[in-house]
Amino acid sequence: MQSADTHNRENEEARALAEKVESTLIENPIFLERLLDRPQIKAMVSSTFFRGPLPPPEMLREYNDIVPDGAERIMAKSEREQAHRHRITEKSLDGEMSRDKRGQWMAFAITMTILVIATLFAWKGEMVFAGTLITLDLIGLASVFVIGRYRPSNNSE
Template structure:
């Protein structure tokens, strides 16, 4: 028994390869012909395209959907998708949103308390200064220096009125 191959046996793989390549080329050519005929039919008859696009199988192959949302939470359908991909993800997203909202509310609450504290402190300081000036003016008036006492009171009242009027005007941004 000889292990030598005849020229016919050696050329068989090459022939098989050539046949396979020819079949691929024929198949591709046939697909191109079909695609051309479909495209031509759709261009000349748009009603066919409309009917094809109403087929659920075609819709699932062709449809591309983009969705957007604005706000702290995604819409329920998107939350369900997250949950399907990663169990527990929806709960984590809700917890994260609640934590972020709590932090935001805490910041606002702190800022509001600071504003109220500043206003209260300013009112008390204004009261103490006014009361002190009135006591000093009363002492000067009691000692007989009524012009100076009247001047102190007038300056005090003008200063208070100015502070309240200017302090209440909205601040403009540059």
């Protein structure tokens, strides 16, 4: 029984001393700065840094201690965020593919229209004009494909 009393007394003395040190540090912040400059104190003070969507497992366990199912909620949030990013990427790619298909169909329609017009002019005897139309059409199509192939993508900016 005596060791329990001794233990309680030591705890009370330690608490009183801690409060006294704390109040002294609050009143005189220069003492805290001097303490933090010491290598022994620097070794005791540590910080944690992590990178990525999820905290390390130890921190997840600590979240569970604070908030019921805290780790599960964090994991679910991360999974929802990842699914959202995947949907946005898919929509972006689908939009680009749709735009490219639409451009190809428009080029096809314009080319066919010009070929029909050139054929009509050739049939009427205007061979030079028909040849000029077809040549300009082919040059235009080739330049569009070449420029499109070497166009810088938006992702590289």
